Amino acid sequence: MAKDGIDIIIDTESEENYYMQIRNQVIRQIAYGKLVPGQSLPSVRQLAESAGINMHTARKAYLLLKKEGYLRVDNRKGATVDVSFNESVDMDDLMNDVIMLCAKAGCKGVSLEKIHMMLDEAYKKQAGEGAD
Amino acid sequence: MAKDGIDIIIDTESEENYYMQIRNQVIRQIAYGKLVPGQSLPSVRQLAESAGINMHTARKAYLLLKKEGYLRVDNRKGATVDVSFNESVDMDDLMNDVIMLCAKAGCKGVSLEKIHMMLDEAYKKQAGEGAD
DNA sequence: CCTTTTGTTATATAATAAATATAACAAAAG
DNA sequence: CTTTTGTTATATTTATTATATAACAAAAGG
Numbered sequence: 635m636a637k638d639g640i641d642i643i644i645d646t647e648s649e650e651n652y653y654m655q656i657r658n659q660v661i662r663q664i665a666y667g668k669l670v671p672g673q674s675l676p677s678v679r680q681l682a683e684s685a686g687i688n689m690h691t692a693r694k695a696y697l698l699l700k701k702e703g704y705l706r707v708d709n710r711k712g713a714t715v716d717v718s719f720n721e722s723v724d725m726d727d728l729m730n731d732v733i734m735l736c737a738k739a740g741c742k743g744v745s746l747e748k749i750h751m752m753l754d755e756a757y758k759k760q761a762g763e764g765a766d
Numbered sequence: 767m768a769k770d771g772i773d774i775i776i777d778t779e780s781e782e783n784y785y786m787q788i789r790n791q792v793i794r795q796i797a798y799g800k801l802v803p804g805q806s807l808p809s810v811r812q813l814a815e816s817a818g819i820n821m822h823t824a825r826k827a828y829l830l831l832k833k834e835g836y837l838r839v840d841n842r843k844g845a846t847v848d849v850s851f852n853e854s855v856d857m858d859d860l861m862n863d864v865i866m867l868c869a870k871a872g873c874k875g876v877s878l879e880k881i882h883m884m885l886d887e888a889y890k891k892q893a894g895e896g897a898d
Numbered sequence: 899c900c901t902t903t904t905g906t907t908a909t910a911t912a913a914t915a916a917a918t919a920t921a922a923c924a925a926a927a928g
Numbered sequence: 929c930t931t932t933t934g935t936t937a938t939a940t941t942t943a944t945t946a947t948a949t950a951a952c953a954a955a956a957g958g
Contacts, residue, residue, distance in 0.1 A: 651945070658866060665872035677904060688947045693905090704873060710905055710954055717873050724874050729884055731867045734790060735860065736888040740797035741836060741849050742856050746889045750882060752861055756868040757878045783916070809933060820918045825935090842925055842934055 640669060640676060642685045652687055656695035661704060664715055666763035675705065675713040772801060772808060774817045784819050788827035793836060796847055798895035807837070807845040 642659050644652055663669040675681070678696065682689040696713045699705040703724065706716035739749050774791050776784055795801045807813070810828065814821040828845045831837040835856065838848035871881050 653945080658869075661866070661873055662869045665869035678906095679904075690948090691946060694945085707905090712905070717875075719874050725876075728867065728871060728874070728876060728881070729888070731863070731870070732881070732884045733794070733888045735863045735867060736885060736892055737794045737797035738863070739860060740889075740892055741793060742851050742860070743849075744857075744860060746885070749860070749864070749885060752864045753868060753878070753881060753885065756861070756865045757872075760868055760872055785916080810935095811933075822919090823917055826916085839934090844934065 640681075642681060644685050644687055652691050653695040653698060656681075656685070656692065657698055657702075660695070660699055664704060664717065665760050668763065669715050671715050671717060673715045675715070677712060772813075774813060776817050776819055784823050785827040785830060788813075788817070788824065789830050789834075792827070792831055796836060796849065797892050800895065801847050803847050803849060805847045807847070809844060 640660070640663060642656055644655055648655060650658075660669065660675075669675075675696070676684070678689050678692040681692040685692065696705060696707055700707045700713070703718040703720060704715070705713045707713045735749065736746075738744075739746070772792070772795060774788055776787055780787060782790075792801065792807075801807075807828070808816070810821050810824040813824040817824065828837060828839055832839045832845070835850040835852060836847070837845045839845045867881065868878075870876075871878070
């Protein structure tokens with residue numbers, strides 16, 4: 635395990651943006667308990683170096699995560715995990731995801747039960763990661 | 767209702783790409799039964815005009831939907847709804863969506879049960895749209 | 899106190915992606 | 929036979945993404 639920084643791996647072949655890859659990995663690591671509220675994230679320069687990307691790209695990811703309510707980015711203090719909950723914004727976002735997921739599954743003939751099962755499976759793995 | 771074309775509305779203020787907005791709306795309309803397998807979609811020129819966008823942007827959406835297995839785009843015949851299912855590709859895609867959904871919910875303190883309920887709600891609306 | 903690291907801001911540039919604008923042509927439709 | 933259509937091609941514009949430097953003041957660490 636990384637002694638200081640978080641484990642962020644950039645797939646240069648992916649069609650997903652670098653800053654989006656970072657964003658998604660951070661969200662997953664918070665959910666998995668690998669990043670806990672209050673914990674400081676590496677400096678943008680550190681993350682940039684360890685991930686092999688530019689400082690501003692790392693910064694962009696942090697600022698997006700702040701906008702979406704996963705990090706606090708204080709003046710002169712850097713980024714720390716601090717999840718906030720905005721009822722209307724966050725529930726709308728989640729519902730949007732659910733609607734698209736449901737639509738995709740519907741089109742592809744994947745049953746509602748199967749999606750429920752996949753959700754349980756994902757949740758189980760998530761909860762299981764807390765204990766290292 | 768539109769006598770011929772499908773109802774595609776482009777939100778020029780959205781941060782979502784035009785062709786992604788089209789893609790998502792088409793997927794939802796297939797899931798909702800407003801577009802049925804075999805049905806022809808409007809020509810790229812028609813869609814472009816009714817949606818107030820360029821022909822190539824409409825075309826890009828159709829080609830993406832083809833790549834993702836929602837449309838058939840035959841030579842000289844245009845686009846028709848034809849959903850295909852590729853086990854590994856599609857299930858991976860769905861699982862990826864589920865994992866991110868689950869992670870977001872986990873971070874935001876939204877319970878697994880709540881997500882299950884939202885899923886049921888989305889599915890119910892989807893199934894309910896079939897009967898006009 | 900001094901050096902280093904840090905967050906931040908600014909600017910510049912390159913590369914890629916998104917969207918539009920025309921044009922042309924052959925096939926299909928009417 | 930005219931129109932519409934899918935398709936291909938080219939070109940341009942704008943926006944986004946990613947990188948490259950530089951500078952500065954605050955914070956940290958010695």
